Amino acid sequence: MKDFIDEPHARGSMARRSMWGRVKASALVAVVSALPMGSYAACQVQSLELPVKMVGSRAVATLGINGTPVPLVVDSGAFFSSLTDAAAEQLKLRLRGDPALRAEGLTGRVDVQTTTVEKLQLLKGELPGVQFMVGGNEPGAGTMGLIGRNILSASDTEYDLGHGVIRFLFPNDDCARSNMAYWAGSSPVTAIDLVIDYRSKVPAIRAPVKLNGTELVALFDTGARTIVTTRTARRAGVAETDWKAAGLLYGAGRGTTESWTADFEKFEIGGEVIRGNRLHVADLELGDANMLLGIDFFLSHRIYVSKKQSKMFFTYNGGTVFALDRAEAPNGPVPGIDPAASDGRAATADELSRRASASAARQDYQIALADLDRACALESTSAPLFAQRGGLHVALKHPDKALEDFDRALALDPTDVDARGQRASLRFASNDRDGATADLDALDRALPPQAQMRFPMSQLRQALGQYAPALVELNQWLAAHPREVTRPQALNSRCWARAMLGIELDQALDDCDEAIDGDRGNANYRDSRGWVYLRLGRYDKALADFDRGLADRPGIASSLYGRGIAKARLGDAAQADVDLAAARKAQPDIEQRTPRIDATVAPVPKR
Numbered sequence: 001m002k003d004f005i006d007e008p009h010a011r012g013s014m015a016r017r018s019m020w021g022r023v024k025a026s027a028l029v030a031v032v033s034a035l036p037m038g039s040y041a042a043c044q045v046q047s048l049e050l051p052v053k054m055v056g057s058r059a060v061a062t063l064g065i066n067g068t069p070v071p072l073v074v075d076s077g078a079f080f081s082s083l084t085d086a087a088a089e090q091l092k093l094r095l096r097g098d099p100a101l102r103a104e105g106l107t108g109r110v111d112v113q114t115t116t117v118e119k120l121q122l123l124k125g126e127l128p129g130v131q132f133m134v135g136g137n138e139p140g141a142g143t144m145g146l147i148g149r150n151i152l153s154a155s156d157t158e159y160d161l162g163h164g165v166i167r168f169l170f171p172n173d174d175c176a177r178s179n180m181a182y183w184a185g186s187s188p189v190t191a192i193d194l195v196i197d198y199r200s201k202v203p204a205i206r207a208p209v210k211l212n213g214t215e216l217v218a219l220f221d222t223g224a225r226t227i228v229t230t231r232t233a234r235r236a237g238v239a240e241t242d243w244k245a246a247g248l249l250y251g252a253g254r255g256t257t258e259s260w261t262a263d264f265e266k267f268e269i270g271g272e273v274i275r276g277n278r279l280h281v282a283d284l285e286l287g288d289a290n291m292l293l294g295i296d297f298f299l300s301h302r303i304y305v306s307k308k309q310s311k312m313f314f315t316y317n318g319g320t321v322f323a324l325d326r327a328e329a330p331n332g333p334v335p336g337i338d339p340a341a342s343d344g345r346a347a348t349a350d351e352l353s354r355r356a357s358a359s360a361a362r363q364d365y366q367i368a369l370a371d372l373d374r375a376c377a378l379e380s381t382s383a384p385l386f387a388q389r390g391g392l393h394v395a396l397k398h399p400d401k402a403l404e405d406f407d408r409a410l411a412l413d414p415t416d417v418d419a420r421g422q423r424a425s426l427r428f429a430s431n432d433r434d435g436a437t438a439d440l441d442a443l444d445r446a447l448p449p450q451a452q453m454r455f456p457m458s459q460l461r462q463a464l465g466q467y468a469p470a471l472v473e474l475n476q477w478l479a480a481h482p483r484e485v486t487r488p489q490a491l492n493s494r495c496w497a498r499a500m501l502g503i504e505l506d507q508a509l510d511d512c513d514e515a516i517d518g519d520r521g522n523a524n525y526r527d528s529r530g531w532v533y534l535r536l537g538r539y540d541k542a543l544a545d546f547d548r549g550l551a552d553r554p555g556i557a558s559s560l561y562g563r564g565i566a567k568a569r570l571g572d573a574a575q576a577d578v579d580l581a582a583a584r585k586a587q588p589d590i591e592q593r594t595p596r597i598d599a600t601v602a603p604v605p606k607r
Contacts, residue, residue, distance in 0.1 A: 007345040027342055042174035047158075048123050048550070050166040054357035057295055057323075058141035059161055059222050064121025065091055073139040075223030076159075076164060079146030079202050079290065081135040082321065083251055086450040086480040088115055093314050095134055111135050111483055121149075137485045138452050139223070146223065149202040156180070159222065159303040161295075162317045164354020170524035171308060180304045181313040190270035194310045197288065203209060205305055207312055210268040212236040220312075222302075224469070227280045228264070235290075238262045238281075249282050256485065257283045261324060269293075272316065272596055278324040296323040299362050319362060349379040353388060364397050383413035389423055402426055405547070417446055421453055429535035444469070450480035455490055462497060471497045488518035492525045499531040508532045523553035530562050531595060542566040557587035558594055 052061045052074055059074040068091060072081070088095060095113040112135035120130040128575055132145065139146055158167040171180070181189040195206040205220040211228065214236045228236070230507035233243070259282040267274045286292065300321045303314040347355070352375035359368035372389040379385060391404030403426055409419035415431030424439035440457055447453055454477040461470035474494040482488060492515040498508035512529035519525065533542035546563035549556060564579030583590050 005565055011330060018387055029229035042172070043178040044117075044172050045156075045175065046170040048125075048168040050123055050168065052161060052164050052166055052356060053354050054164070054299075054361035055141035055143075057225065057361060058139065058143065059295060059298075060141055060143055061166070063147070064119070065093075065117050066119050067121070070145070071141075071143045072145050072147045073141065073143045073154070073223055075139070075146040075148055075221070076152055076205055077219060077223045078146045079200070080133050080150050081130075081146055081148040081203070082112070082136060083145035083210065084114065084136065084138055085134060085482060086138075086452065088134045089480055090144075090448050090450045093117070095133070104235040111280075135483065137483075138481070139563075142452060143450075149204070153202050153307070155304075155597055156307055157305045159298050159301075159305070161222070161298050162300075162302060162355070164351065164358055169304070171306075173549045179313060180306050180309070181302075181312075182304075183302065185304055187315050188271075189313055189315055190272050191311055191313050192270045194305075194312055195288070196310055204289070205312070207269070207292070209293070210266070211291065212238070212265055215289060218291050218293045219286060220297070221292045222295050222298050223294045224294040225280055226292060227282050227284065228262075228291045229283055230283045232290040233262055233264075233281045236264060238264060246280065254570040259283075267321075274321050274364050278320050279322060280324070295361070297321060299358055303388060319364065322466030327534055347374075349375040349382065349385065353380070353385055354389070356392070360392055361393065362379055365392060368392055369396070379449050381412055383409040383419065385409075386412065387416055387419035387422065389501075390419065391526060394422065399426060399430060403430075414442075415446060417443060417453065419445075421457075424457075428460060428463065436460065436465060437466070440464075440466075440469075444473070452477075452481075455481075455486070458490075458493060458497075462493065467497045467500045471501065488522070488525070491518075492517040492522075492528050495525075495532060496528040499528060499535055502595060504537055505532055506602070507536050509536075523549035523556060523559070526552075526574060527559045527562070528568070530559065534562055534565060535595065537569075539566045539569040543570065557583045557590050560586065561590045 004012065050061050052059050054060070060071050062069050062071045063072050064070070068084075070091070071085065083091075083093070092114040095115050097113050112133045115134050116134050117130045117132060118128065120127040122175050127308035153168070154168070156169040156171060158168065158169055169180075171178075175343050179191065181191075184387060192207050195208065196216060197203040197206070206217050207220070209216050210216045211232065214232075216232060216235075227249075233277055234240070243262045246259045246261050248256040249259045253547055259280055262281050264277045264279055265275065277291035300317050301314045302317060303312060305312050343553060347582060352371045356368040356371035356375065359371065360367070369389070369392055372385065376382070376389060386405045386409035390409065391401045393399070393402035393405060403423065406419045406423035409416050410423065413419075422438050424436045424443065427439060428431075440461060442451065454473040458470040458477065459475065461467070471494060474490055476499065478487070478490055478494065481490070484490070491511040492573040495515065496507045498504045498511070509529065509532050512525060512532060515525045516522070516529065526545045530542045530545035530549065532543060533539070543563060543566040546559045549559050550563065557558060561583035562578045564576045564583060567573075567579060568576035587593065
């Protein structure tokens with residue numbers, strides 16, 4: 001398990017200016033409400049809406065950069081908006097180094113540069129000359145960077161992610177003492193004071209909470225899952241013996257950190273109490289906070305952050321609050337679903353789509369499906385809607401219905417890369433190798449060389465035994481992603497592809513060496529290098545790598561088979577036969593999945 005958990009806190013010469021002072025007046029859509037529950041009649045608010053769609057666990061908004069639509073993760077934990085190296089290259093943006101700029105993520109240093117976007121198309125308006133940082137890891141979900149607090153916190157902000165929207169709000173002076181949860185009606189509203197950092201122009205959203213009765217400060221982070229630091233878990237009385245290993249996490253920085261899951265009896269925020277929680281625990285330092293309240297908390301609440309009052313107002317949406325508390329999604333009858341939008345009118349297809357993505361992110365798949373069925377009926381010529389519903393059918397383990405939706409999406413729009421990528425994976429899983437290959441070939445023609453999708457495409461190519469095109473895709477991806485935390489995986493894949501093809505073996509060795517330097521405990525990387533050594537006839541070194549890999553992870557069929565060949569070539573016939581037999585038992589088609597290298601016993605060299 002890996003997760004993009006944080007953006008850096010930086011020092012340097014990033015320009016700080018009002019993001020909204022230069023928005024064209026036509027961008028403002030007036031929303032004048034008599035705010036309920038103690039609000040003052042004179043309180044009026046103007047708002048700007050930013051549509052947001054959940055892609056997995058990522059809240060994604062699409063903005064225009066110099067006329068090109070760019071999907072970005074909405075990340076309230078990021079102090080500044082950023083683009084990846086590959087995105088900056090694809091968009092042909094001019095980069096500037098800044099020796100004074102220092103960025104540090106939760107899991108390590110972030111190498112950054114800066115760029116100025118000539119025109120940022122935001123909603124119905126346009127911002128000229130907007131600065132972005134460039135660097136860090138891919139946030140995932142097919143995105144090209146992050147929207148950070150320099151945009152998100154430039155005004156009051158409402159996070160209505162359950163309905164797929166963020167609102168930038170501009171209250172007048174008469175709202176200074178109002179309850180800003182204008183949507184609540186008779187629903188209970190929680191209002192809490194924010195913890196203010198007067199040192200920062202774009203302070204993080206932090207508020208007091210309690211965990212198992214222990215008073216803490218939580219940082220509200222839409223770009224993360226909910227995470228408790230190891231120190232905080234101990235303070236809350238949860239013993240390390242009760243933690244269960246959950247793999248590595250990574251953020252914007254170079255490093256990774258260990259994570260676990262653990263049970264916490266009670267979480268409290270304001271007057272809201274949530275009992276019986278299972279949360280992630282990670283070995284992190286959060287500065288002036290003790291835990292992250294992540295995207296799962298945002299999906300289960302509607303939140304208004306008031307800069308003027310330094311308060312947060314929120315209501316509970318229903319359902320489970322924390323992601324790990326969710327049970328397996330049922331396939332039974334769907335409960336009654338309100339077809340209306342958040343303001344009471346009939347929801348549009350786009351609003352239903354965004355609401356469905358939020359439900360799917362909470363694993364409320366049947367509710368999401370009901371919304372998508374309605375959306376597809378409203379707009380029966382929308383390829384993205386059918387592609388989205390196809391992905392939902394995959395989650396529901398309905399491959400035939402998923403394939404039908406992907407086919408429909410691509411019939412409507414053959415250039416829909418999301419539908420084509422998902423259909424390629426589904427066709428491979430269904431043993432339709434020719435169909436998967438056709439989709440991969442079409443993607444190759446459609447995507448820019450820097451596309452993040454080229455890495456998973458290369459993995460699917462290798463699973464199909466198509467090592468030559470996989471090598472081309474890996475070359476393109478690695479050239480455009482010089483600082484990715486997943487780079488060692490890609491280097492190992494390229495090493496393996498070259499070993500399977502029997503070409504560029506010195507370069508393959510360099511790739512595997514670099515991958516192992518990045519993760520010395522990965523047995524797969526040792527396996528790949530062992531096969532390169534076999535190809536080079538360096539059997540003693542191959543044997544050492546296979547021995548080391550199998551010591552770390554016993555039973556890897558390709559390592560057993562490779563070690564058998566190495567032992568045979570070194571004259572140890574009896575032990576070679578043991579390893580070869582074990583490899584064939586573990587994976588009967590092992591000969592077809594590995595390079596053909598003579599396993600006959602070589603003469604024992606004379607000493």
